[in-house]
Amino acid sequence: MAGERNSNTPAVQGAEQGLDQFKYEIANELGVQLGGDRTSRENGSVGGQMTKRMIKFAEQSLKNGGRI
Incomplete structure (x- = not known):
């Protein structure tokens, strides 16, 4: 909601x-x-892309024997 x-x-x-x-x-x-004046789809696309990239980074780290 607005202002939260x-x-x-x-x-x-x-x-x-x-x-x-x-x-x-x-x-x-x-x-x-x-x-706040943008659509949920626009703002959400950024969060979705952030999540994808962070998961990819974590997977690569685990694959290479590293820790997250």
């Missing part, structure tokens, strides 16, 4: 700035302007 704050918190303390930068980089790549 996001209560999601990153699992890793201090990651907020990096995740926010990541969000805007993906939005730029997709040509999406983020904001």
Whole structure:
């Protein structure tokens, strides 16, 4: 709803700035302007792409014997 704050918190303390930068980089790549006046589809496409990329990164890390 309009004016509500996001209560999601990153699992890793201090990651907020990096995740926010990541969000805007993906939005730029997709040509999406983020904001409350945009559709759920537009804003959601950014979150979906972030999730896909983070899962891919984690899978590659596990494949290479690393830890997440």
